[in-house]
Amino acid sequence: MKKYLNKGKFKLLIPILFISVFAVFLTSHAQTKLEYYQKVFEKDFGFEIYKQDGKEKTIDDFLAGDGKGKHLVLLSSSVPVLGLSPGLSPVILVCDSPFSSDFPVKFYCDSNNVSSNEVFSVDGFLRINSEQNTDWWVIPESLLLTPEKRSETNEFFKAVKKADKAPLNVDKDKEEKSKSFLDFIREFSKTTVFETFSIAVSMFFIVILMHRILKLLSQEDKKISLSDIKDFFNINKNMPLYQRIIFFGTICLIVIYLILMSSISIKDVQGIDLGYILSYSIDCLNPKNIITSVSTGGYFRLIVFFYEAVVITLILVLLLPSAVKILKSAFFKISHARIKPEVKKYPIPILILISLLIASFVDISESYWFLMLMMLILAFIIFKSKSDLDFINYSGKEKTWYICTAILIVGLGFLLKVREKNVEIAYGEEDLIGVVDEAVVLPYSKQLGEKTLIHEYNLSGSWPVFVDHYLVYSPNHSRVENKNIKDFKKEGSFYIQNGDLEDIISAIYSNETLANELISTTPTNFFRIKSLRNTGNDFGEVEVVNFMNGEGSEAKKTDETENINNSDNTLINISEDRNLPKPYNAREPKIRITFSCKRQNIGINDVEADFYYLSKEEDDSNGEEINGEKGDSGGDKEVGKNEEGDNESKIETESETLFYFPDCSKIGVPQTYEVDFDTPYTDSDYLFVKLNDVLPEDIESIEIINGYEIINPVYFLSKDGYGILDSQEITTFPNSPIVNYIFGDSYDLSFDIVFNEDEKFDISKPINELIKEGVLKDRFLIWSTKKYLPVRLP
Amino acid sequence: MSSLFVEYKLNILLILIFFLNLLLFLFPLEKTLGKILKTKVKKSYIFLALMILGLLIIFALAKSSAVLSFPMLIFSLFVFLFGFLSDRKYIYLLALISLGLTPIMLILKMDQIAEFFAQTCYLLLVLGVLKDIFYEKIFE
Numbered sequence: 045m046k047k048y049l050n051k052g053k054f055k056l057l058i059p060i061l062f063i064s065v066f067a068v069f070l071t072s073h074a075q076t077k078l079e080y081y082q083k084v085f086e087k088d089f090g091f092e093i094y095k096q097d098g099k100e101k102t103i104d105d106f107l108a109g110d111g112k113g114k115h116l117v118l119l120s121s122s123v124p125v126l127g128l129s130p131g132l133s134p135v136i137l138v139c140d141s142p143f144s145s146d147f148p149v150k151f152y153c154d155s156n157n158v159s160s161n162e163v164f165s166v167d168g169f170l171r172i173n174s175e176q177n178t179d180w181w182v183i184p185e186s187l188l189l190t191p192e193k194r195s196e197t198n199e200f201f202k203a204v205k206k207a208d209k210a211p212l213n214v215d216k217d218k219e220e221k222s223k224s225f226l227d228f229i230r231e232f233s234k235t236t237v238f239e240t241f242s243i244a245v246s247m248f249f250i251v252i253l254m255h256r257i258l259k260l261l262s263q264e265d266k267k268i269s270l271s272d273i274k275d276f277f278n279i280n281k282n283m284p285l286y287q288r289i290i291f292f293g294t295i296c297l298i299v300i301y302l303i304l305m306s307s308i309s310i311k312d313v314q315g316i317d318l319g320y321i322l323s324y325s326i327d328c329l330n331p332k333n334i335i336t337s338v339s340t341g342g343y344f345r346l347i348v349f350f351y352e353a354v355v356i357t358l359i360l361v362l363l364l365p366s367a368v369k370i371l372k373s374a375f376f377k378i379s380h381a382r383i384k385p386e387v388k389k390y391p392i393p394i395l396i397l398i399s400l401l402i403a404s405f406v407d408i409s410e411s412y413w414f415l416m417l418m419m420l421i422l423a424f425i426i427f428k429s430k431s432d433l434d435f436i437n438y439s440g441k442e443k444t445w446y447i448c449t450a451i452l453i454v455g456l457g458f459l460l461k462v463r464e465k466n467v468e469i470a471y472g473e474e475d476l477i478g479v480v481d482e483a484v485v486l487p488y489s490k491q492l493g494e495k496t497l498i499h500e501y502n503l504s505g506s507w508p509v510f511v512d513h514y515l516v517y518s519p520n521h522s523r524v525e526n527k528n529i530k531d532f533k534k535e536g537s538f539y540i541q542n543g544d545l546e547d548i549i550s551a552i553y554s555n556e557t558l559a560n561e562l563i564s565t566t567p568t569n570f571f572r573i574k575s576l577r578n579t580g581n582d583f584g585e586v587e588v589v590n591f592m593n594g595e596g597s598e599a600k601k602t603d604e605t606e607n608i609n610n611s612d613n614t615l616i617n618i619s620e621d622r623n624l625p626k627p628y629n630a631r632e633p634k635i636r637i638t639f640s641c642k643r644q645n646i647g648i649n650d651v652e653a654d655f656y657y658l659s660k661e662e663d664d665s666n667g668e669e670i671n672g673e674k675g676d677s678g679g680d681k682e683v684g685k686n687e688e689g690d691n692e693s694k695i696e697t698e699s700e701t702l703f704y705f706p707d708c709s710k711i712g713v714p715q716t717y718e719v720d721f722d723t724p725y726t727d728s729d730y731l732f733v734k735l736n737d738v739l740p741e742d743i744e745s746i747e748i749i750n751g752y753e754i755i756n757p758v759y760f761l762s763k764d765g766y767g768i769l770d771s772q773e774i775t776t777f778p779n780s781p782i783v784n785y786i787f788g789d790s791y792d793l794s795f796d797i798v799f800n801e802d803e804k805f806d807i808s809k810p811i812n813e814l815i816k817e818g819v820l821k822d823r824f825l826i827w828s829t830k831k832y833l834p835v836r837l838p
Numbered sequence: 839m840s841s842l843f844v845e846y847k848l849n850i851l852l853i854l855i856f857f858l859n860l861l862l863f864l865f866p867l868e869k870t871l872g873k874i875l876k877t878k879v880k881k882s883y884i885f886l887a888l889m890i891l892g893l894l895i896i897f898a899l900a901k902s903s904a905v906l907s908f909p910m911l912i913f914s915l916f917v918f919l920f921g922f923l924s925d926r927k928y929i930y931l932l933a934l935i936s937l938g939l940t941p942i943m944l945i946l947k948m949d950q951i952a953e954f955f956a957q958t959c960y961l962l963l964v965l966g967v968l969k970d971i972f973y974e975k976i977f978e
Contacts, residue, residue, distance in 0.1 A: 241910035244917040262927045319947035374920040381923055382978040396860045403853050412900035413907050419889050420915050426885050433881045443864045450860055454853055465842055
């Protein structure tokens with residue numbers, strides 16, 4: 045060390061050290077308030093922060109996508125005079141001075157408070173995380189000043205982040221189907237059978253690799269010679285030429301691979317680390333990692349993957365003759381093994397009795413592998429002693445003993461099954477909010493254990509609470525009734541839950557009152573038109589709105605909504621105008637969509653439409669009940685009988701990409717696209733269209749141009765995930781019941797809201813009823829109409 | 839009661855197959871069957887037919903898990919029998935090699951491979967001991 049630190053080097057080091065220390069002090073003292081908060085949010089609260097450190101980065105750089113996914117920290121005192129530009133997201137706004145903005149929602153804040161008409165407030169700060177890709181946190185500075193407040197705010201940050209991650213999918217069946225195969229493989233890989241199999245495979249592989257060394261080492265009274273070592277490596281004169289080429293080629297490739305991996309290890313971990321080399325090699329063999337690295341431009345891993353694949357294939361080719369040889373030897377040994385006659389007598393009935401015991405007492409889905417193993421062992425014993433089987437004799441006493449034991453086992457097993465059937469399922473109990481976090485806000489995704497109910501959970505507050513589609517708590521109502529949508533009546537207080545679109549369309553067809561209720565007065569991404577291919581231009585008086593070029597100007601300019609409200613036969617009686625003469629139709633139908641462009645990036649690359657229509661099928665049952673057979677409350681996607689009486693109708697779906705969407709050119713300036721509208725051929729009189737991934741707010745208008753006519757569609761309310769499609773609150777009778785209508789199969793859950801002495805309601809009762817009925821299982825979502833409703837406070 | 843029979847019909851059928859198998863080995867049922875079919879029937883053939891039926895029922899009850907498990911079980915049993923019928927010297931030598939490789943892999947920080955060799959060593963020792971105790975009692 046002393047030798048190394050000679051005078052020259054020492055002179056050079058001192059100024060560098062001095063400058064470094066000075067620089068450290070210099071930077072720490074030059075910290076601004078903004079930089080301080082950037083550090084706080086990054087280190088204390090775990091946010092990814094977009095920093096403008098020293099590189100003159102501006103908000104424009106951020107808007108240009110420089111800090112993708114990172115949060116931009118802003119101080120209200122230093123927000124540009126022009127205000128906040130739309131499209132700025134994700135943002136953390138620390139309010140240290142009075143500030144108001146109309147974007148992303150109308151809000152006002154100062155260093156102590158934040159207020160907004162929207163319901164995004166969480167424990168003193170605003171969380172704006174809407175479907176419109178806005179991710180904002182507006183925090184009064186006072187929440188960050190004292191340790192107590194800062195710690196409490198941090199707990200809420202964690203709770204809100206967790207709530208944001210809660211899955212809001214409505215269609216659990218689709219989700220389950222999509223994950224089923226991968227999950228099955230993953231679960232199967234954890235089974236005893238697979239573990240045993242993997243051990244057997246690796247043992248067999250080791251034997252293939254080491255059979256020469258084993259032979260060499262097991263030679264007694266013989267010295268190991270050079271020829272033995274050559275034989276060990278399989279290099280002998282009898283080796284075919286192709287095998288020699290493959291052998292030496294593989295050795296060369298392995299050497300090159302080792303050099304390559306060593307250099308990667310030196311580059312990455314500054315040394316040759318065998319563990320790193322091994323993990324890198326295994327990583328490169330994982331197709332998932334390869335896809336990820338290729339998508340991010342990492343083609344080197346792809347090259348390594350192919351290199352490894354070639355080396356492994358060559359090794360396997362080299363090992364193939366050995367594997368065949370060992371397999372032959374194994375088959376020979378097993379086929380020539382002879383079981384002693386006295387052994388055969390007892391194991392066969394004992395193995396059968398064990399199998400009977402397992403089949404009678406244990407669930408087959410859990411014990412199938414054991415039964416199969418027993419069968420295989422029995423098969424081995426029996427086929428090893430085919431000729432001797434006839435000579436095995438059992439005494440009368442032995443026979444009686446075996447048969448009595450078998451009857452006893454089967455009888456006891458049967459009694460156990462009868463008892464299980466009659467005895468109620470023994471449920472365990474767990475907390476509704478199972479996490480240890482100090483603060484928890486809704487939505488909360490609950491993972492329920494098997495055969496588990498919920499402990500008592502008392503709730504109060506002025507917001508309703510739902511579990512999946514079911515209303516389990518409602519303030520200001522004496523009774524809650526969860527009913528199927530087929531029972532919908534527009535009376536009293538009610539909620540209409542969002543549901544699967546096919547169920548909604550089925551319900552719209554079956555219930556006119558509901559159809560009228562779900563019509564939206566403003567344009568949305570879900571609308572209904574008259575089937576173009578079926579009827580040509582025969583719109584009757586229902587869907588025609590106006591004619592282009594003044595042609596047919598005397599035609600009634602009909603308000604769609606009014607028309608549907610007033611006509612009794614609009615929805616159900618749809619065959620009246622079928623035989624009207626079809627006028628000349630020169631042009632292909634087109635769709636004209638005007639996007640509101642309230643935000644520049646709508647978040648889609650193409651506009652895809654899902655078409656839903658009624659498909660009528662011949663019903664052979666003649667008079668059998670069609671509707672309402674599925675589940676206990678009906679609501680199936682079969683719409684029931686139409687006016688002809690003998691046809692069953694089903695909702696069919698088709699998808700089509702309408703056009704590629706290049707984003708809005710300017711925010712606030714609506715943009716119109718007109719493209720061909722190729723609708724499916726259908727007998728159905730109406731066609732429902734849903735524009736996928738487009739938010740209702742993004743649609744300004746939709747027009748269908750069919751020949752010379754312009755058709756304005758009927759818009760329906762639309763929502764993604766769990767939520768309320770429509771509601772009605774009767775405030776004149778505060779203690780009236782509320783009905784929650786559910787689409788699809790549902791369970792009718794009704795209960796009175798009875799508060800305890802603390803003015804709280806125990807929501808575990810309705811939840812446990814749903815669990816017992818099998819409505820809630822595995823995973824469910826607890827949510828409220830107020831986002832980020834706190835259910836546990838620090 | 840009838841609902842119980844309906845619910846467990848396949849289980850009942852499987853139990854019946856095992857019971858028939860037991861009767862087959864205790865009584866000369868193949869002779870009775872031979873008389874009915876007017877041909878010579880071997881015990882092993884009836885056993886094979888019953889086993890195939892039993893397997894189909896298990897496949898129907900446990901579905902894809904059972905279908906996937908069956909070839910795996912055959913291979914595992916095959917490897918076990920191969921080991922059991924092999925020369926005991928090979929088994930113990932392989933166990934010793936695995937034992938020696940375990941610390942080497944640990945030194946090289948290949949923990950997972952070291953764990954695998956440790957497991958292999960243990961299983962080979964178990965196999966060796968089982969062979970020493972039972973081989974001569976079971977096989978000629």
